Amino acid sequence: MVGVIIALLKLYQLVVIVRAVQTWITVDPKHPFVRGVAAVTDPVLNPVRTFTMFGSVDFSPVVVIVVLQVIIRALS
Secondary structure: OHHHHHHHHHHHHHHHHHHHHHHHOOOOOOOHHHHHHHHHHHHHHHHHHHHHEEOOEEOHHHHHHHHHHHHHHHHO
16 A cells, blocks of 8 residues: 555656646647646645745745655655
8 A cells, every 4th residue: 555655656756847847848838738737736836836936946846856755755
């Protein structure tokens, strides 16, 4: 059971990375894949963004990935 949770957390990390890359490149925000990634990640990233925006630089994906890594290591 713990292995499944760890695998899902690692998958979520990958999705957060994809979301971060999408913000660096020009993508169609109406594309179903882009909307799906945003729908999965924005509920977690948006609250973190309120504390991690420095000018126009958004560190929320980094913070979320670090927190996920801490959780994964605690479960391992």
